[in-house]
Amino acid sequence: MSDNFNDMGLSSKILKAVTEMGFIEPSPIQAIAIPAMMSGQDIVGQAQTGTGKTAAFGIPIIEKMNYHLKHIQALVLTPTRELAIQVSEEINKLAKFHTGFNITPIYGGQSIDRQIRTLRQGVQVVVGTPGRILDHLRRGTMHLDKVSIAVLDEADEMLDMGFLDDVRDILSKLENPDKQTVLFSATMPEEIMSIARTFQKNPNFIKIVHKELTVPMVKQFYFEVRESDKPALLIRLIDYYNPSLSIVFVKTKVGVEELKEKIHAAGYSVEGLHGDMKQTQRDYVMKRFRNNDFDILIATDVAARGIDVDDISVVFNYDLPQDEEYYVHRIGRTARAGKDGMAVSFVTSREIRKLKEIERFIKLRIEKRNIPTLKDVETSRKDAFLATVKETIEKGALDMYINIITEDLYEFSSVEVAAALMSMMLEKRNESGDSLGGSSGSDELVRFFITLGRRDEMSIKDLVDWIREKTGIRGQDLMDIAMMEKFCFVSVPGSFSSKIMESVNGASYKGRKIHVELAAKK
Numbered sequence: 001m002s003d004n005f006n007d008m009g010l011s012s013k014i015l016k017a018v019t020e021m022g023f024i025e026p027s028p029i030q031a032i033a034i035p036a037m038m039s040g041q042d043i044v045g046q047a048q049t050g051t052g053k054t055a056a057f058g059i060p061i062i063e064k065m066n067y068h069l070k071h072i073q074a075l076v077l078t079p080t081r082e083l084a085i086q087v088s089e090e091i092n093k094l095a096k097f098h099t100g101f102n103i104t105p106i107y108g109g110q111s112i113d114r115q116i117r118t119l120r121q122g123v124q125v126v127v128g129t130p131g132r133i134l135d136h137l138r139r140g141t142m143h144l145d146k147v148s149i150a151v152l153d154e155a156d157e158m159l160d161m162g163f164l165d166d167v168r169d170i171l172s173k174l175e176n177p178d179k180q181t182v183l184f185s186a187t188m189p190e191e192i193m194s195i196a197r198t199f200q201k202n203p204n205f206i207k208i209v210h211k212e213l214t215v216p217m218v219k220q221f222y223f224e225v226r227e228s229d230k231p232a233l234l235i236r237l238i239d240y241y242n243p244s245l246s247i248v249f250v251k252t253k254v255g256v257e258e259l260k261e262k263i264h265a266a267g268y269s270v271e272g273l274h275g276d277m278k279q280t281q282r283d284y285v286m287k288r289f290r291n292n293d294f295d296i297l298i299a300t301d302v303a304a305r306g307i308d309v310d311d312i313s314v315v316f317n318y319d320l321p322q323d324e325e326y327y328v329h330r331i332g333r334t335a336r337a338g339k340d341g342m343a344v345s346f347v348t349s350r351e352i353r354k355l356k357e358i359e360r361f362i363k364l365r366i367e368k369r370n371i372p373t374l375k376d377v378e379t380s381r382k383d384a385f386l387a388t389v390k391e392t393i394e395k396g397a398l399d400m401y402i403n404i405i406t407e408d409l410y411e412f413s414s415v416e417v418a419a420a421l422m423s424m425m426l427e428k429r430n431e432s433g434d435s436l437g438g439s440s441g442s443d444e445l446v447r448f449f450i451t452l453g454r455r456d457e458m459s460i461k462d463l464v465d466w467i468r469e470k471t472g473i474r475g476q477d478l479m480d481i482a483m484m485e486k487f488c489f490v491s492v493p494g495s496f497s498s499k500i501m502e503s504v505n506g507a508s509y510k511g512r513k514i515h516v517e518l519a520a521k522k
Contacts, residue, residue, distance in 0.1 A: 008034055013097035014059055021093055021275050022282070027052035028208045033182075034059055037149075042203040043182045044196050053184050057151045058091040061125060064149065067100035070122025072142070074149040075174075077130055077167060079157035081107035087153060088127040093275070101125075106142075108132045116141045130158065130166035137173060145175040155185040155192050164191055171199045217335035218315075221367040222345040222355065228480070230318060230346050231262045233371065235476055237344060238268065238296065240372045240380045243314040245289070248298045249330050251319040256298050259318065265464040266475040269294035301326050310339070317345040320354050324361035385422060445479065446497040447519040452509060453486040463488060470507055471499040489519055 005018050005026055026034065029047045036043055037060035047053055061074045078084045088105040095101040104118050106128030112135070119126075119142055126133070126142070136142035150171065152158070158167055171181070181200045185192050196203055225233050234248065250256055253274035260272040271285050271294050289297050290309055301321060312334045321327050334341025345366065347355050359366055372380070392398075409417055452458050452466075460483055464475045473496050480491040492500060505516035 009038065010034075010059065011063060014063060014094065017094050017096045018055075018059075020096070020279060022279075023055070027056075029053055029206065030056045030059075032206050032208075033057065036204045036206070037180065037182060038063065040180055042180060042200040043206060044188075044200070044203045045182070045184045045206040045208070046188055047184060047186070047206075047208040053153065054087050054090045055094060057149075057153075057182050057184070058087070058094050061091065061149055061151075062095045062098060062101065065101065065124045067098065067124065069124070070102075071146050072119075072123060072126050072144060073147060074125040074151070075133075075144060075147050075170075076125070076127040076151040076153060077133065077158070077170065078127060078153045079129065079161050079163060081105075081109060081129060083154065084127045084129055091125065091127070103127065106132050106136065108135075112136075130163040130170060133170055134166055137170070144170075144173055147174050147179055148176055149180045149182070150174055152181075152183045152185075152195070155183055155195070156187045156189065159189065159191050164195070168195065168198070171195070217339070218331050218341045218343050220331065220343045220345075220364065221369045222317075222347045223369055223371055224352075225346050225348065225371070227348055231259065232479060233346060234259075234316060234318060235263065235266050235268075236372065236374075236377060237316070239377045239476075241314055241342070242380065242384050243312075243342075244295070245292070245309065245312045246296050246314040246316060247312055247330075247333055248296060248316040248318050249321070250298060250300060253300060255319065256300060260298050261460050262481070263296060263298070265461040265478075265481070268296055270296040270298060273297060273299040275300060301330070309333070312341065313339075314342045314344060317343065320345060320347065320351050320358070324358050327358050328362065382422075444494055445491040446494050446500075447480070447489060447491045448497075448500055449517050449519040450488050450490060450504065451486070451515045452488055453484050455485055456509065456512075458483065458488070458509075463490070466509065467500070467504060470503040471496070473499060 005015055005023065008026075010018075029045060030052045033043055033045055033053075033056040037057060045053070045056070057076070061076075065073050076084075076087060078087055084105040084107045088103055091103055092101075095103070102121075102123040103125040104115070104123045104127070106115055106119075106126055108129060108131055112132075115132075115136070116139075119136070133142065137144070152167065155167075158164060181203075183192070183196055183200070183203075223233060223237075238246070248259065250259060253276050256272040256274045260270055263270045271288065273282055273285055277285075285297070286309075288294060292311075298318075315331050315334045317327070317330060321330065331341075331343035334343065345355070355366065405414075405417055412420075450463075452463060458466075460481050463481065463483065464478050467473060467478060467490070468475060473492060477492055477496060478490055480489070482489040500516060504514065507514050
């Protein structure tokens with residue numbers, strides 16, 4: 001077992017890729033499995049999803065391939081197309097600096113003709129689902145006689161989905177007597193152990209036990225929400241809780257960029273952090289976050305490793321993590337240095353089961369809360385504003401400002417002046433409703449088609465700024481924006497629809513007249 005990637009005898013190319021992906025030290029499964037696979041051992045690994053299994057078998061696969069040969073040398077079986085794509089992408093990142101490395105995902109639902117063309121061009125590694133792999137074997141478009149490494153990822157999921165006979169059939173067609181067979185599974189039922197006994201030679205059994213971690217100072221609760229409503233919910237909760245610094249965890253780098261653009265367009269200071277960013281970029285973003293140069297950091301789990309900031313008051317689990325231990329690592333970013341903190345999770349109806357698994361792991365029930373109404377948000381903002389006013393008064397040193405108001409606003413009472421300033425600061429938001437439940441009115445969203453798109457060098461932020469300038473509508477009330485090449489869609493509360501038609505329809509953008517009409521129902 002090794003506690004450092006540098007001590008595993010790995011190539012400089014792998015070490016460089018590992019560093020770029022943000023890995024600081026190997027996870028427990030990686031620390032044991034990588035050296036074992038490098039030495040040629042068969043492995044039975046018991047580990048949950050999200051513990052670093054892909055790198056645990058992906059790194060040895062990359063290191064052991066012959067890049068001059070164009071036939072299939074490694075086969076990874078996964079239960080789902082989503083996992084096949086994910087595993088293929090991560091191994092490809094790890095092989096970033098290996099010239100000539102070719103990997104392809106093979107799964108049902110994708111054009112088989114395109115897959116056949118890719119296989120004919122030559123690949124060293126195939127990641128695929130059992131059904132589609134068998135299809136290719138029967139057609140004679142895939143040959144596994146020279147496979148030297150076979151990996152079963154999430155074998156118990158394949159058992160649950162009824163793929164075990166297909167898996168046996170595929171493994172029986174691997175003719176290389178010196179092949180290395182690696183099996184990973186979260187649980188080890190008898191059917192899985194039977195495969196190990198049949199197809200492996202003196203396997204090395206590895207079991208990674210979850211650490212029981214708790215974060216007692218963190219208040220944990222969740223909101224049940226539709227996937228499409230998550231951006232609006234995040235904006236509302238930021239308004240409601242008004243955190244000093246917050247981290248928003250999402251699953252993918254694409255999710256980071258898309259959410260960052262939406263939140264930034266709504267008028268918030270936000271930056272993103274994901275594994276595709278260079279280390280210098282990640283360091284720069286973290287330096288600015290520590291300096292309070294922006295309030296909201298949107299990050300993936302991989303990119304967020306090593307975040308050590310004491311003043312994070314809220315962690316948002318925008319997407320639930322796949323692994324319970326990742327949940328604990330995430331929420332541990334708040335409640336540092338003896339301070340209180342909150343962990344807020346967004347849970348879709350399909351994820352309730354995953355939430356229960358997290359509760360069992362942390363041995364704590366996570367409270368469900370109702371989404372705050374817009375009236376709740378306004379009350380919270382007022383309370384926060386008044387608290388700031390009281391704190392400023394108590395600090396004193398206001399003589400200069402008292403003199404200015406006395407001289408220039410003498411005809412108004414102090415209460416009138418204070419009320420005007422409060423109105424200006426709060427910029428009271430229309431309470432007629434938005435895309436979330438729990439609003440104080442019944443004003444439904446109206447969706448518009450606008451003839452502005454990416455060809456106009458228009459981003460979502462540019463669109464929001466332009467509409468705000470034309471109509472005075474706040475960014476938070478411009479929702480569900482979809483930017484296409486030649487046009488875009490945007491939704492607003494019904495009370496703002498006349499402003500859109502009056503001020504945007506017929507307006508000019510870069511010398512071109514813009515047309516607006518009601519969008520067809522989805």
